[in-house]
Structure formats: structure tokens, C-alpha cells
Amino acid sequence: MALVLQFRNVSKKFGALAAISDLNVDFKPGIITSVIGPNGAGKSTAINLAGGAYPLSGGAIFLDGRDITGLPPYKLAQSGVSRTFQNLRLFEDMTLIEHIEVCELTRTFRQVPLEVFWPPAARRMAVEREKRAMAVLDKFDLAGIGHVRARDLPYGHRKLLEIARAIAVRPRVLFLDEPAAGLNFKETRALGERLLALRSPDLIIVLIEHDMDMVMRLSDEIYVLHQGRLLAHGTPDQIKGNTDVQTAYLGSPNDHQALQAAARTRESRVRIRTGEGVTWH
Ligand SMILES: Nc1ncnc2c1ncn2[C@@H]1O[C@H](COP(=O)(O)OP(=O)(O)O)[C@@H](O)[C@H]1O
Numbered sequence: 407m408a409l410v411l412q413f414r415n416v417s418k419k420f421g422a423l424a425a426i427s428d429l430n431v432d433f434k435p436g437i438i439t440s441v442i443g444p445n446g447a448g449k450s451t452a453i454n455l456a457g458g459a460y461p462l463s464g465g466a467i468f469l470d471g472r473d474i475t476g477l478p479p480y481k482l483a484q485s486g487v488s489r490t491f492q493n494l495r496l497f498e499d500m501t502l503i504e505h506i507e508v509c510e511l512t513r514t515f516r517q518v519p520l521e522v523f524w525p526p527a528a529r530r531m532a533v534e535r536e537k538r539a540m541a542v543l544d545k546f547d548l549a550g551i552g553h554v555r556a557r558d559l560p561y562g563h564r565k566l567l568e569i570a571r572a573i574a575v576r577p578r579v580l581f582l583d584e585p586a587a588g589l590n591f592k593e594t595r596a597l598g599e600r601l602l603a604l605r606s607p608d609l610i611i612v613l614i615e616h617d618m619d620m621v622m623r624l625s626d627e628i629y630v631l632h633q634g635r636l637l638a639h640g641t642p643d644q645i646k647g648n649t650d651v652q653t654a655y656l657g658s659p660n661d662h663q664a665l666q667a668a669a670r671t672r673e674s675r676v677r678i679r680t681g682e683g684v685t686w687h
Pocket residue numbers: 420423425443444445446447448449450451452
């Protein structure tokens with residue numbers, strides 16, 4: 407049995423638009439795999455398909471050898487597929503601890519009758535639940551503000567809470583959709599450290615991210631999507647040197663070199679694209 411999340415010839419059409427075409431990818435546990443590509447490449451759609459947000463137009467998805475194609479989102483969640491969203495989705499009036507405890511409850515709901523009918527057990531379980539929630543928050547340096555309500559959190563902490571919540575269900579697969587979006591340099595670096603620490607032999611981590619510095623630093627493997635198709639697959643070094651990838655992102659390899667050279671000068675310039683590549687004024 408293959409211990410991976412596999413997309414096999416997966417396609418997704420929205421009307422006439424082919425958002426994903428004949429996609430074959432393997433996401434393995436123990437490593438961080440990134441999915442990159444220009445806007446509209448189909449990255450979020452791929453996650454949405456694995457999470458059961460809408461049906462596939464073709465192909466199949468397997469988790470640890472089991473066909474999970476077409477399962478409803480709650481069944482997929484029970485199978486261990488967990489995710490964050492490109493746009494934050496938090497419960498504004500709930501504290502950080504409560505966010506994590508909700509996940510705990512869904513995992514331990516069979517104990518609820520015991521809690522209801524036996525108050526001493528209820529108190530003990532509540533204490534244990536809070537302890538476990540604090541341990542999850544601690545992984546993201548959020549334990550100290552566990553009693554703060556989500557609506558009072560700064561943006562960087564909100565993003566971390568969303569990831570903490572996705573981890574709290576002890577998933578088999580963790581999809582992160584642009585976790586660094588909107589974070590400053592220092593927050594992004596700190597988030598990167600947290601994500602590296604999450605790697606474990608049981609967990610498949612899939613990172614979708616625009617911040618190339620972060621992708622290159624964290625990823626063990628990278629898949630590049632372009633217009634719904636797989637353009638390249640490899641290690642960060644292989645992807646950096648791939649001319650197809652440079653062309654998809656930047657127009658041509660010459661553009662890429664010009665951009666890199668210009669970035670090194672650290673001056674504020676106006677970029678003008680010409681037929682020959684990129685010139686700087
Ligand atoms: N629910 C939807 N209905 C119609 N078109 C969609 C829907 N979701 C995504 N698309 C289209 O599918 C393509 C891929 O989108 P998406 O997966 O969000 O790209 P990415 O996350 O790589 O930026 C885009 O052209 C987008 O407009």
C-alpha cells in the first residue's frame with residue numbers, strides 16, 4: 407500500500423475553463439511538498455478537490471491506497487484531510503483555546519455522554535482538553551494569549567491560529583494555502599521555522615505559497631502548475647534551474663536574469679518591458 411496522497415489523471419472543468427488537466431502528483435509524508443505556479447494556475451482548485459469542495463471532472467484521488475474520490479468534506483476530514491484557507495476563516499468571538507478545543511471535541515465526541523452525566527469526569531476532561539489545546543498553541547508560540555478572542559488578534563497571529571487549528575485534528579494531510587500572505591519578513595521567517603518543526607513521518611504537508619524564498623527554503627519537493635497542467639517537478643535546486651518554470655513566471659530566462667540582477671542593486675526603479683527582455687530606468 408502506498409503511503410501517500412496521489413492524484414491520478416485528475417481534471418477539473420468550470421464550464422469551458424479547464425482549471426486542472428490530467429494532473430498526476432504524489433504527496434509524501436515526512437517532508438514538505440510545495441505547489442507553486444502563477445495566479446490562476448489551479449493550485450487552490452487542487453486543494454479544493456482533495457478536500458471534497460467540488461466533484462472531479464475526471465481522474466481519482468487516493469490516500470494511503472484508498473480511493474477517496476467524491477467523498478463529502480466531512481468524510482475527508484475524518485480520513486485526516488485538514489487545511490487552511492487562502493482567506494482566513496476564524497470564529498471571531500471565540501478564544502484561541504476554544505478554537506483548538508472545538509477540534510478536540512470533534513475527535514473525542516464519543517466521550518460526550520460521559521461528560522454530560524458524570525460531572526467529575528467532565529471537569530477532569532475539560533482540564534485535559536485545555537492542556538492539550540495549550541500544547542498545540544505552544545507549537546506556534548500562542549499559548550500565552552490562549553484566552554484572547556480571535557477578533558482581538560493581529561493578522562500574523564490569526565494566520566498562525568488557523569494553522570494551529572488545522573493541526574489540532576491530528577491530520578494525515580495538511581494543506582496550507584498561502585500561509586505567508588500578508589505576513590512581514592520576520593513573521594514569514596518565524597512561520598517557516600514552525601512549519602519545518604511540524605514535519606513528521608505520519609504527516610503529509612502540502613504548501614501553496616507565492617513567497618519563493620520561503621518555498622525554496624522549506625520544500626523538499628516542488629510541483630509547478632501552469633494553466634492547470636503540471637509543468638515541472640523536482641527539488642528546489644532543480645526547479646530554480648528549470649527554464650520552463652522561469653518562462654511561465656517571468657516571460658523568458660533573460661527576463662529572469664535581468665530581474666535578479668536588478669533586484670541585487672536594491673534601488674527603486676521603474677521597470678519597462680521591451681521585446682528584448684526587461685530594461686531598467
Ligand atoms: N469555483 C470556481 N468557479 C469557476 N472558476 C473557478 C472556480 N475556482 C477557480 N476557478 C478558476 O480556475 C482557475 C484556477 O484557479 P485557482 O485554483 O484558484 O488558481 P490559483 O490558486 O493557482 O491561483 C482560475 O482561472 C480560476 O478563475
